[in-house]
Amino acid sequence: MAKRSDTPAEETQPERKRGSGAQHVYEVLRRDILNLTLPPGSLIDEVQLSERLNMSRTPIREALVRLASEGLVSTLPNRSTVVSNIDFLNLHTFFDALTLMYRVTTRLAAENHTEADMAKIRACQAAFSHAVDTQDAQEMISTNRDFHAAIAEAGRNPYFTGLFCRLLDEGRRLLRLYYLSFDDRLPHRYVVEHDEMIAAIEARDVALCDRLGRTHADQIVAQIQQMIARDRRHDIPL
Template sequence: MTDEHEVRRTKGASWKSVYETLRNEILSLVLQPGQLLDETTLAERFDLSRSPVREALIRLSGDDLVVTLANRSTIVAPIEVAIFPKYVEALDIAQRMNTRLAAELRTDADLKIIARRQKEFEAAVKSGNHLVMSEANKQFHMAIAAAGRNPYLASFYERLLNQGQRMLHLHFEYLERTHDGYLLTDEHQLMLEAIRAKDVQRADELAHAHTRQFRDNFIDFMRENYTTDVELGLTQAAE
């Protein structure tokens, strides 16, 4: 797609379409971590004034996808490798608690939604589109959270899943390139079966293993592509 075509496609866009376009580009790593997002350049791209562009950037900041610096320039939020162990620690707790609650409290209607989300994730994997895959993965886990009936835990979990989507793309890329592991579908099915059986302990164990698999593959990706210092920082992730 040419730049000229892109401008024509987005001509007259509202802040919502600017937000959605930039969000997708950030999550799919088309816009790289640390990349400058200049309001004037974006306004020209979308054929808009700077006000709706600024509104879109504010919304993206609320999603922790962009950062405003001291000089008021805006960049794509870095992937903070140094704090990855803390991120995984929080993700593990949220994932286990929401999955445990789902196993305890789920209804038949919940099971149907979770199973449908799992089928959608399997279809997304077959598409090979990482953005579609990460969104489908999020929807699967949020269906589990909804079955847990705790909106506070679910909201915390959703924020963590949003923050981790770019890392999940790297996880997918690593697995596809190395064929070392699998793309979560088997684990999803096992989690669904544990929730269906109301096996709280099994659901907890699977949720924990699910987090570890993501963590270990992301660490392997970073070791393969980045420095020794990064590698040492990541080895502190909790078991």
């Protein structure tokens, strides 16, 4: 008769590298938070998550610490963990930084890009265009982020790249709301705007890149502001 094993379920799975469990939890939760699968204010149940991912609560807590450092989750006085709310009161500061990064990174890409950079930017644009054609909102958000990150990398300033990628990641929840304002049917003109940015970068037209970056940011900001301010009241007879 085989000896019964007291090994926890997660340890019977293929051996993970040290720290990979926490990384997996981090990636799963981060994706769910940024895609609004876990809406702002949602309670994160460690027991339920442990069962879902088939692992102990230790890597889950490690992942939550990392997510907290990024401002995506918050710990309440009763030690419960919830998805952080979106700070609508300070959105103007986020929009200021985002607009500046669209302009700066596109300008620098025009000055410093290589053919390899352009190939990567075009590949990201092809993925974004396909996501728009198929109206896959989550894929649109992901490929849009990759497109602008590739432009930032072509600018050859790692500080700007790091800041812009952080803003793009933090803004994914806002961008999810942005796409919802179109009922997840993003107009094809945004693919055209990306194509115009690529052409301006390739032509090394710094001034045009600046204008396109500003225009691209402005329409995103205006659409989000319009959605936030939308009057959703119903006229209910009393």
